[in-house]
Amino acid sequence: MRILVTGGAGYIGCHTCVVLAERGHQIVIADNFVNSSPLVLQRLGRLTQKVIASHRVDLRDHEALNTLFSTYRFDAVVHFAALKAVGESCERPLDYYENNVCGSIALLQAMVRAKVRRIVFSSSATVYGDPQQVPLDEAAAVQPCNPYGRTKAMIEQLIGDLCASDPMFTAACLRYFNPVGAHPSGLIGEDPSGIPNNLMPYICQVAVGRREQLRIFGNDYPTADGTGVRDYLHVLDLARAHADALEYLADTGRNLTVNLGTGQGISVLQLLRAFEQACGREIPYEIVERRPGDVATIYADPTLAASTLGWRTELDLDAMCRDAWNWQMSNPDGYRALERVRRIPALRTRRRGNIAQA
Template sequence: MNILLTGGTGYIGSHVAAALISTGHEVVCFDNLANSDAVVIDRLEAITGTAIPLVVGDIRDGDALRHALTEHGVEAVIHFAGLKAVGESVAQPIKYYDNNVRGTLSLVEAMADCGVKTLVFSSSATVYGEPRYLPLDESHPTSATNPYGRTKLMIEEMLTDIAAADPDWRIATLRYFNPVGAHDSGLIGENPNGIPNNLMPFISRVAAGRLAELSVFGNDYDTPDGTGVRDYIHIVDLADGHVAALDTIVKIEPALSTWNLGTGQGYSVLDMVEAFERVNSVRVPYRVAPRRDGDVASCYASPERAARELGWTAQRDLEAMCASSWSFERTLAMRNSD
């Protein structure tokens, strides 16, 4: 298929682009470069040996989307474009509703206009709110504790209504747990601007000496070592889950399906620090900081529905996650010293 990836030069989008191309699909990236760099396209072309068109545009620009969809003969869209920093969403909710909700509305309008009705959407485990039971399955009640999470919930509800009104749509809502790690090539990975919000790039930068120490937000949670427990999933496994979801929705009946993409295994912050130090023979100094608002003690997936319906399960272990993150960090350091 010809697939348009909104947010295609971002962390997850770039890995999904590589996975799609390796399974015979063609991709077009559509990104406003608000949180990524066009150089990612060069790296993807080096990885895949394939030319990849990049449309620099904003998903709130319907004309630009319609033009890209028709010019490239697009048959399906994977929608990654969005803002994702929880703290920023609390401080600037209008920016988040505008970019994420209005942007998605603009995208589905353009898709409907162009007769493209196959869509995979990047949702998040954040839509489960405070877990009432673990592991989290797709039937767990949804709620939001911050504007970022609310944008994901609103978009899920919008897509549910669209699928109910027109059964020609084929929509997958993928609820990601905690993607970490990098592509085996070391050429693409997670490289956020400023102080990372996510644990793994924070750990990598401390290990590399780019940041002095890791802040561990809270060590008095009701978990085995007191630090937060999350379901970390290797980015390459997450990317393969997208290929499986896309291949599945075009063959099945329901207009909308929802799958968790996680491993089902929880690791604490201190588990991650210990594993990173052991696997990469580095030191990651840390200090305990106060809990962050909205963080939950434990959050991990039931990956059973995805295994059953997509034939997909995560393959890569914690060691592979830590090794690939470090390998990407070292490639970055080499590039910066050029």
């Protein structure tokens, strides 16, 4: 298939591009690089030994999308592009609704116009909000408790309504739990700008000496060691699920909304200890107040992913920590260090700067 990957230069997107390329798909990336570096594209070229077409496109730019869809004949879209920081979404809710929801509407409109009727969408376990019970299966209530989560729930609804209006339109909404880790080559990985919002990149930056110590938000939760419990999964397992979902849509013509997690809860301290094993050093930490909005325990029931997609996680916590550390050690300052030594070539712009070859 020729697949448009929106947000393909981002953390999960670029790992998925590797898996899709390995399965023989042709990939075109559309990204505005608001939270990623164009240098990812060179790394992807090295990893896949293929030229991956990529365009600097903001999804809210209707004209740019039309040009993209008239330049290529896509068989499917994998839609990652979004802003994703929960805290920031509470501070700048309208930016999140505009970027995530309006961007998705523009994308879906372009797909409808171009008669591209297959989409895999990056949703999130955040749509469940504060869970009533764990493990969480897909029948659990969708009641997100922050603007970011609400954008994901809204986009799921938009896609559902579109599928209902056109039986030829098929979609898989993938509700990710907590992706961590990196490609074992150390060439691509998670590179947050500013202070990391997520635990694993924070631990990595402490381990590599970029930050002094980890702050653990609360050790008085009703969990075995008092710290929060989440469902961490290796980003390559997650990437594989996208390829499986595309094949599922093509083979069955059915829609799907599915959890992607290991089904196992891991506490903050357990993750920290596993990471210390992987990096062979102690990670200093302090316990601070709970963060408002954090829940004690959340992990997936991944049964539906197994029965529909035949998908199960294969990589364990040690592999997640080993690969995250390998990426961080090989790239202590992420892609930024590369940007400093190597000037990014000027982007060649077509159509008033709407689409640029990156």
